[in-house]
Amino acid sequence: MTHFLGGRRPRSVFAGIGAAATAVLLAAGPAAAAGPAYHPAPRTDAALLEQCAQDGGDIVCTYADLAAGHYDVTVFLGDADEAAATEVRAEARRLMVAETPTAAGELTRKTFTVNVRTPEAQQNRQDVPGEPGLTLRFTGGAPAVARIGIAEAPEHAPRLFLGGDSTVTDQDNFPYTGWGQRLPAHFRHGLSVVNYSGGGESTVSYLSRAYMFGELTPQLRSGDVVLFQLAHNDKTTTAADYRANLTTLVEGVRARGAQPVLVTPIVRCRFTGDQLNDTGLIRTGEADLPEEIRGVAAGLGVPLIDLTAMSEELVEGLGYEAAKPIYLIDETGDRTHTSEYGASVYAGLVAGELRRQGIVPERFWADDDAARP
Structure with a gap:
């Protein structure tokens, strides 16, 4: 199996990261199923992992430059060397992917679409506005993420x-x-x-x-x-x-x-x-x-x-x-x-x-x- 990050790097890569990649809107991958209602999932980019950091046992990735809108996200969950169990949340604790177990050396691909807005939680302003842009949190029993891709969702997406x-x-x-x-x-x-x-x-x-x-x-x-x-x-x-x-x-x-x-x-x-x-x-x-x-x-x-x-x-x-x-x-x-x-x-x-x-x-x-x- 080919892995995006070798060895134990899917976890250790998050230590000491400070620089933020600014180009996060990626070219789309190959077309999915035919028909006007379908559109391709975004390709992954190693630079997107540079905007991630450890937060206790979780991995938090912040893309503050993204404007309000709708974004397609591709994630590959798992670790090259160890078993993992990863749940994906976006913005104000929205569940995007329920906890997904992966065996050592296994990567599981998930895609979803996220609404980014201000305020990002309750619309009647009962909570703080939230952080700018898109926030992804990888949590669960043993979270691990190897690849991330983000692309602006097509205008016609429902x-x-x-x-x-x-x-x-x-x-x-x-x-x-x-x-x-x-x-x-x-x-x-x-x-x-x-x-x-x-x-x-x-x-x-x-x-x-x-x-x-x-x-x-x-x-x-x-x-x-x-x-x-x-x-x-x-x-x-x-x-x-x-x-x-x-x-x-x-x-x-x-x-x-x-x-x-x-x-x-x-x-x-x-x-x-x-x-x-x-x-x-x-x-x-x-x-x-x-x-x-x-x-x-x-x-x-x-x-x-x-x-x-x-x-x-x-x-x-x-x-x-x-x-x-x-x-x-x-x-x-x-x-x-x-x-x-x-x-x-x-x-x-x-x-x-x-x-x-x-x-x-x-x-x-x-x-x-x-x-x-």
């Missing part, structure tokens, strides 16, 4: 936008993790996941804040998909207003030629006896919010991902004690927000429906089950 609350958003602060943060690992390069969510967002605030729906809609174009999961914070929104707000979201996306998808909210881990209660099922004094979403989706002919029904079945089937690891109950007492594990579980449910309903075409799905928890 995007999957997420409009949601704290259970969806790119959380900057561990252990809090939104399911949208774990969704990118399900896709190969060519589809960019743009998480336009934020903690505390309701249908009311999402529509009223210029930097939420007002900034999202101008970016949309034909072929893009937008998932909305907004309900947890609509505690005082009347049923009529809630339906009207969902309708405005749907019509705003359709006006740009994009495809809206409504997602019912994940349940809270709140039980009465052996069943989830109204708080757990996101039923307020004003409305049964998941049922309102189902009605609007049916009335407007919008695809529906019934994440409430799926998460209810899962959590009630497990029972309170067994369901605790999905949430942050043991860490903080939080029965609403999910752990990294729980976010991966719910991202898997969403991904399964996106694939089953044909909302995301087959050509964009990763070729393995590595993203599954």
